[in-house]
Amino acid sequence: xxxxxxxxxxxxxxxxxxxxxxxxxxxxxxxxxxxxxxxxxxxxxxxxxxxxxxxxxxxxxxxxxxxxxxxxxxxxxxxxxxxxxxxxxxxxxxxxxxxxxxxxxxxxxxxxxxxxxxxxxxxxxxxxxxxxxxxxxxxxxxxxxxxxxxxxxxxxxxxxxxxxxxxxxxxxxxxxxxxxxxxxxxxxxxxxxxxxxxxxxxxxxxxxxxxxxxxxxxxxxxxxxxxxxxxxxxxxxxxxxxxxxxxxxxxxxxxxxxxxxxxxxxxxxxxxxxxxxxxxxxxxxxxxxxxxxxxxxxxxxxxxxxxxxxxxxxxxxxxxxxxxxxxxxxxxxxxxxxx
Ligand SMILES: NC(=O)c1ccc[n+]([C@@H]2O[C@H](COP(=O)([O-])OP(=O)(O)OC[C@H]3O[C@@H](n4cnc5c(N)ncnc54)[C@H](O)[C@@H]3O)[C@@H](O)[C@H]2O)c1
Ligand SMILES: [Zn+2]
Ligand SMILES: [Zn+2]
Numbered sequence: 135x136x137x138x139x140x141x142x143x144x145x146x147x148x149x150x151x152x153x154x155x156x157x158x159x160x161x162x163x164x165x166x167x168x169x170x171x172x173x174x175x176x177x178x179x180x181x182x183x184x185x186x187x188x189x190x191x192x193x194x195x196x197x198x199x200x201x202x203x204x205x206x207x208x209x210x211x212x213x214x215x216x217x218x219x220x221x222x223x224x225x226x227x228x229x230x231x232x233x234x235x236x237x238x239x240x241x242x243x244x245x246x247x248x249x250x251x252x253x254x255x256x257x258x259x260x261x262x263x264x265x266x267x268x269x270x271x272x273x274x275x276x277x278x279x280x281x282x283x284x285x286x287x288x289x290x291x292x293x294x295x296x297x298x299x300x301x302x303x304x305x306x307x308x309x310x311x312x313x314x315x316x317x318x319x320x321x322x323x324x325x326x327x328x329x330x331x332x333x334x335x336x337x338x339x340x341x342x343x344x345x346x347x348x349x350x351x352x353x354x355x356x357x358x359x360x361x362x363x364x365x366x367x368x369x370x371x372x373x374x375x376x377x378x379x380x381x382x383x384x385x386x387x388x389x390x391x392x393x394x395x396x397x398x399x400x401x402x403x404x405x406x407x408x409x410x411x412x413x414x415x416x417x418x419x420x421x422x423x424x425x426x427x428x429x430x431x432x433x434x435x436x437x438x439x440x441x442x443x444x445x446x447x448x449x450x451x452x453x454x455x456x457x458x459x460x461x462x463x464x465x466x467x468x469x470x471x472x473x
Pocket of ligand 2: 172173174194195279280
């Protein structure tokens, strides 16, 4: 079978591997149909992900059909259309016992710590598969995982009906956070430097968009929120300045949700956190968000139409990565097809 691997940083290629077999009672063999390319896959390609071990079959955003099951598998059968939840965890550490396996001390992400979904076939544990809503196309199904990241950010920020929610960044992740915040009843403000991205955010239901390169973000957000500031700020730009601005702009009793893996220190005086008693929290991957996103799709509340920018056959995987890097201002999600 074909797999897409990052052999060493900078070297992306197709390779041949044996089709994996079901070994354990809870194994599910998945015939992959689509795998999405994420910013983090590009980081892995460029050697910028500290957790990646090479060579690595990339891909954590993948969907497909069940091709075989272990003896103990009950929740899915051959032919079922599923999305894969791309993390495994120990189940015993403090985080796992707190119901937060996404930050398990031994968390393993498909395509990062272990081989991922850019392959004709992948074996995954039964607990990692979720049945797709009927009628959902493969292209749209591949977006479920990125939307779980936005859902997690809203969950961590405890977005409530009526909250002003500022999402910094109208890239893929910012857009998913903005959509989810809207579904939770927020008044959603999205900032970015690129008008094209902001226009798309607006077309997806953002209430206000601000080009923070052209307008004063603090002033505009104050006007919109009656001087209060956002109750929840989600940083999906993930640079030093946006983290600092997020703390400064957020309202009293508000929440700052940080998505960044950035290692650059920020300068934030503690007084800016305590005087408003804001909560600053990280949001990493997701926990229990697949059923939430799937439910929003099933009930017709979350539309995924038009979100996929382009689909490449696996034979053109390298071109797909190049396309993203060359069209960063307009690309939302590029998929690889295994059909
Ligand atoms: N915590 C997690 O679980 C998680 C998961 C996925 C991605 N991420 C992180 O989220 C970040 C965003 O990912 P993405 O795929 O959406 O990236 P992206 O490149 O698609 O989006 C970033 C957006 O920020 C905008 N931007 C850049 N500088 C800006 C500035 N100064 N002010 C306002 N906007 C600015 C860009 O125009 C772009 O639209 C990345 O840093 C990524 O590592 C975190
Ligand atoms: Zn991703
Ligand atoms: Zn654990």
